[in-house]
Amino acid sequence: MSRTQSEQLFRRAQKHIPGGVNSPVRAFKGVGGTPVFFHRAEGPYLYDEDDNRYVDYVGSWGPMILGHNHPEVREAVQRAVADGLSFGAPTAAEVEMADLVCEMVPSMDMVRMVNSGTEATMTAIRLARGYTGRDKIIKFEGCYHGHVDSLLVKAGSGALTLGTPSSPGVPKAVTDDTLTLNYNDAGGLEEVFKARGEEIAAVIVEPVAGNMNCVPPTQGFLEALRQYCDEHGAVLIFDEVMTGFRVARGGAQALYGVTPDLTTLGKIIGGGMPVGALGGKKAVMEHLSPLGPVYQAGTLSGNPVAMAAGLATLRQLRREGFYEELEAKTETLTEGLATIAREAGIGFHTTRAGGMFGLYFTEQTRITRFDEVMACDAARFGTFFNAMLDRGVYLAPSAFEAGFVSIAHDDADIDATLNAAREAFAAL
Numbered sequence: 001m002s003r004t005q006s007e008q009l010f011r012r013a014q015k016h017i018p019g020g021v022n023s024p025v026r027a028f029k030g031v032g033g034t035p036v037f038f039h040r041a042e043g044p045y046l047y048d049e050d051d052n053r054y055v056d057y058v059g060s061w062g063p064m065i066l067g068h069n070h071p072e073v074r075e076a077v078q079r080a081v082a083d084g085l086s087f088g089a090p091t092a093a094e095v096e097m098a099d100l101v102c103e104m105v106p107s108m109d110m111v112r113m114v115n116s117g118t119e120a121t122m123t124a125i126r127l128a129r130g131y132t133g134r135d136k137i138i139k140f141e142g143c144y145h146g147h148v149d150s151l152l153v154k155a156g157s158g159a160l161t162l163g164t165p166s167s168p169g170v171p172k173a174v175t176d177d178t179l180t181l182n183y184n185d186a187g188g189l190e191e192v193f194k195a196r197g198e199e200i201a202a203v204i205v206e207p208v209a210g211n212m213n214c215v216p217p218t219q220g221f222l223e224a225l226r227q228y229c230d231e232h233g234a235v236l237i238f239d240e241v242m243t244g245f246r247v248a249r250g251g252a253q254a255l256y257g258v259t260p261d262l263t264t265l266g267k268i269i270g271g272g273m274p275v276g277a278l279g280g281k282k283a284v285m286e287h288l289s290p291l292g293p294v295y296q297a298g299t300l301s302g303n304p305v306a307m308a309a310g311l312a313t314l315r316q317l318r319r320e321g322f323y324e325e326l327e328a329k330t331e332t333l334t335e336g337l338a339t340i341a342r343e344a345g346i347g348f349h350t351t352r353a354g355g356m357f358g359l360y361f362t363e364q365t366r367i368t369r370f371d372e373v374m375a376c377d378a379a380r381f382g383t384f385f386n387a388m389l390d391r392g393v394y395l396a397p398s399a400f401e402a403g404f405v406s407i408a409h410d411d412a413d414i415d416a417t418l419n420a421a422r423e424a425f426a427a428l
């Protein structure tokens with residue numbers, strides 16, 4: 001498979017774009033080789049600049065749950081564009097979006113639209129601090145909540161891939177109030193709350209960690225977060241930027257039956273356009289400006305084109321059986337990969353939740369913690385990634401990112417992926 005156009009573009013890109021990419025994890029540093037430049041996408045497929053076709057399991061990092069270029073979404077965007085790109089004033093589409101989101105995620109009485117997941121988590125933290133009058137926040141190692149200064153501590157995703165989980169440029173004073181604990185460790189949480197419960201404004205968590213590969217919560221972990229926040233008056237924030245509408249129609253909170261005070265959303269809620277949102281209990285949300293004193297704003301927030309894409313996407317998710325079908329596809333893929341790896345005698349483990357999944361090169365049979373993720377063979381993942389790429393399958397270019405299946409992936413796409421994996425495992 002020739003990728004000369006991508007190679008040429010990457011050489012050119014590095015002149016005026018730092019590292020040749022506009023988001024670090026795209027740079028292939030974790031897997032080696034040249035980033036692929038794409039020019040078109042349709043259903044489960046991406047087409048690169050040399051017109052090679054790939055079965056895509058990145059889905060623009062999660063938003064494309066319907067597959068790429070879904071006709072309903074495209075037409076909704078075209079209709080919205082015909083009426084103008086941005087008004088900087090309220091629209092009916094925003095009201096419809098707020099009604100729909102609050103219906104689909106019942107813990108949200110109110111929602112504020114923003115432009116990215118990062119903005120959503122940044123505002124959620126500010127709001128929790130403003131609401132409680134406290135400063136300390138708890139996050140978990142390997143969880144990523146966007147590039148918010150106070151949350152870039154032991155962070156996952158590109159920060160972990162590039163070996164800078166705690167970024168230079170973030171003043172120490174900004175992270176002094178961030179306490180970092182081990183994911184899935186309810187005992188550690190109990191200790192911290194016992195010692196400093198009165199100081200803690202919020203606990204923020206990815207209810208399924210998707211930025212250190214894919215690590216579902218262990219039994220009782222999310223429940224413990226709820227319990228300690230209740231006992232000590234802290235705000236529980238579920239960062240569902242990735243898991244929202246991905247692991248279940250109502251997000252991870254519906255799947256695991258634990259209700260947060262605040263939820264952050266992004267990715268799917270924008271249907272492929274740049275969007276984020278935060279919402280939750282009325283008592284907390286009422287502290288947000290202009291109702292309350294906690295300031296937040298955005299020139300393009302609630303953008304009508306983005307609302308059109310998001311609404312058209314969310315409406316599709318209401319179809320009966322959608323999530324059962326999505327989960328079955330994900331299971332066929334992960335079970336198939338595990339079987340083929342076993343037949344090839346390769347230590348391999350998979351995880352999944354709804355339409356997201358994790359792949360690990362390891363002899364371990366259970367992955368629940370950050371140190372277990374780090375003990376896996378990331379170099380071997382890189383070799384596997386490139387072998388799959390050469391066979392027309394596009395996985396996330398990092399051993400620390402979750403993969404995503406869309407409703408557009410059919411049996412033939414998954415079979416083609418498993419056939420490619422059979423060859424790739426044999427070549428390892």
Ligand SMILES: Cc1ncc(COP(=O)(O)O)c(C=O)c1O
Nearest residue numbers: 116117118144145146241242266
């Ligand atoms: C769980 C989580 N939170 C927050 C973010 C930040 O979102 P964005 O990249 O849209 O700023 C991401 C993804 O990047 C994410 O996966």
Ligand SMILES: N[C@H](C=O)CCC(=O)O
Nearest residue numbers: 023025061157158211401
């Ligand atoms: N893991 C990130 C988001 O979920 C990947 C997107 C990015 O940072 O480019």
